[in-house]
Amino acid sequence: MEVRRVQDEDYMSQLSFGHDSALDALVFRYHKPLYGYAYRLLQDEKLAEDIVQETFLKIYQQGKKGYVPDKFKPWMYKLATNSCKDYWKKASTQREHSTDQDLEEEGQVHHIIDRQLERKWMIDSLNQLSFDHRTVLYLRFYQDLKYAEIALTLDIPLNTVKGRIARGLKYLEGILREDERNGVGANE
Numbered sequence: 001m002e003v004r005r006v007q008d009e010d011y012m013s014q015l016s017f018g019h020d021s022a023l024d025a026l027v028f029r030y031h032k033p034l035y036g037y038a039y040r041l042l043q044d045e046k047l048a049e050d051i052v053q054e055t056f057l058k059i060y061q062q063g064k065k066g067y068v069p070d071k072f073k074p075w076m077y078k079l080a081t082n083s084c085k086d087y088w089k090k091a092s093t094q095r096e097h098s099t100d101q102d103l104e105e106e107g108q109v110h111h112i113i114d115r116q117l118e119r120k121w122m123i124d125s126l127n128q129l130s131f132d133h134r135t136v137l138y139l140r141f142y143q144d145l146k147y148a149e150i151a152l153t154l155d156i157p158l159n160t161v162k163g164r165i166a167r168g169l170k171y172l173e174g175i176l177r178e179d180e181r182n183g184v185g186a187n188e
Contacts, residue, residue, distance in 0.1 A: 008072035015063025023060050030073075031056075033143055034080055040123060040138050041084045041131075051087070055080045074152035077143060081135060081153060088131065125175045133168030140165055 006025070014022035034055060039048035058079050069075035126134055139145045139153060147165075151158045 008076075009068050009070075012059075012063045012068040012072060015060065016066040016068075020060075023056065023063070026059060027056055030076060034076065037077065037138055037143050038080055038084060040126070040142060041081075041135065042087065043127065047087065051080055051083045054083050071149065071152060074145065074149040077139060077145065077149075077153040078155065085131070121179070125172060125179065128175050129168055129171055133164055133171060136161055136164040137168045137172070 008026060008029070011022040011026050031052060035048055035052045038051040038055075039045060042048050042051065055076065059076060126137060129137070135154065136150055139150045140147070145153065147158055147161050150161045154161070
């Protein structure tokens, strides 16, 4: 007998009927990957957790209103991405930008999650990319979204996704090569 896995969209429908436990199922399924995504973008554990909570609150509110997205996962990441963008917009107007040394020192505190040195080096290198390039690469390679899902998540054309991924990988390759020349990297 085949057991059918409840789809995310079904949980959204259940929310509109007052089944609040449907949110628990979504939180159980997506808390960890959503937190990892927000943390990689923001490099701040508390802020990442705030973004995750805000995202699940929006999911709950939309579900209660009866909204069911065509594809839940890209929609969820879109909510989180927009919250991260809002944070950066607000932060850039409220405080000065951190220096590279500040970012490096702050990054040293948060590497409990990224225990492997090679992974830390990759994350640090990715964080040198622009927000747009970093976002598409995280969604593709860390959240395992397909190109079409990324396009839905970021509300951009599919060709833009492909271009940003290609350029982001090219820029990342340059950063990694430069780090190797300077003796920085996985073998530190």
